[in-house]
Amino acid sequence: MVRISLNVEEQKREKIEITSDVYQIPYLSGISKKTIKTSRNGVNLYSLSCSCKVYRQNVKLYPRRDIRRVCKHLYEKLFSEADHLLDELSKMLLHNQFWFGQSNVKKVLFYKRVVFIGFHKVGNIVSFFVDQDGWKKYLYESDLNTWLESSMPFDNDLLNTELANLSKELYRQIKFN
Numbered sequence: 001m002v003r004i005s006l007n008v009e010e011q012k013r014e015k016i017e018i019t020s021d022v023y024q025i026p027y028l029s030g031i032s033k034k035t036i037k038t039s040r041n042g043v044n045l046y047s048l049s050c051s052c053k054v055y056r057q058n059v060k061l062y063p064r065r066d067i068r069r070v071c072k073h074l075y076e077k078l079f080s081e082a083d084h085l086l087d088e089l090s091k092m093l094l095h096n097q098f099w100f101g102q103s104n105v106k107k108v109l110f111y112k113r114v115v116f117i118g119f120h121k122v123g124n125i126v127s128f129f130v131d132q133d134g135w136k137k138y139l140y141e142s143d144l145n146t147w148l149e150s151s152m153p154f155d156n157d158l159l160n161t162e163l164a165n166l167s168k169e170l171y172r173q174i175k176f177n
């Protein structure tokens with residue numbers, strides 16, 4: 001079948017699709033439903049909830065299991081109690097959120113490849129997570145149009161540039177909390 005009369009926007013839509021505006025931590029299979037008491041708070045890894053003020057505030061802002069709901073207590077307990085149950089991508093995204101200020105994650109279908117893009121409220125860094133026999137993280141400095149450590153997700157320069165440009169476009173649309 002020969003496709004004709006597609007305009008540029010339609011062609012782009014076929015190749016790039018934002019499949020999710022949030023990242024939700026998958027259920028941890030086999031995790032205890034008991035609430036873990038800490039000195040000040042109660043942390044539940046089954047429901048992924050905490051009794052602290054930050055968590056309760058985040059509940060109003062983000063959907064269930066959204067990575068942005070995770071407070072420092074949940075973060076700490078996830079790694080001390082459930083490290084073996086957490087998937088690799090969730091671990092990387094959680095570390096990126098707590099150590100590098102990632103504040104939004106989008107899932108994108110990019111030329112049939114799944115890419116998670118981590119946006120940072122502060123600074124001009126964008127993180128890309130691509131599954132290449134295991135998840136790998138790539139960093140792009142958007143002000144300088146530079147891939148950090150010259151490490152790029154694809155062998156194809158045009159694809160790398162298009163992905164970087166897409167992230168800039170998406171960044172402009174984000175309303176940071």
Ligand SMILES: [Zn+2]
Nearest residue numbers: 050052071073
């Ligand atoms: Zn908490």
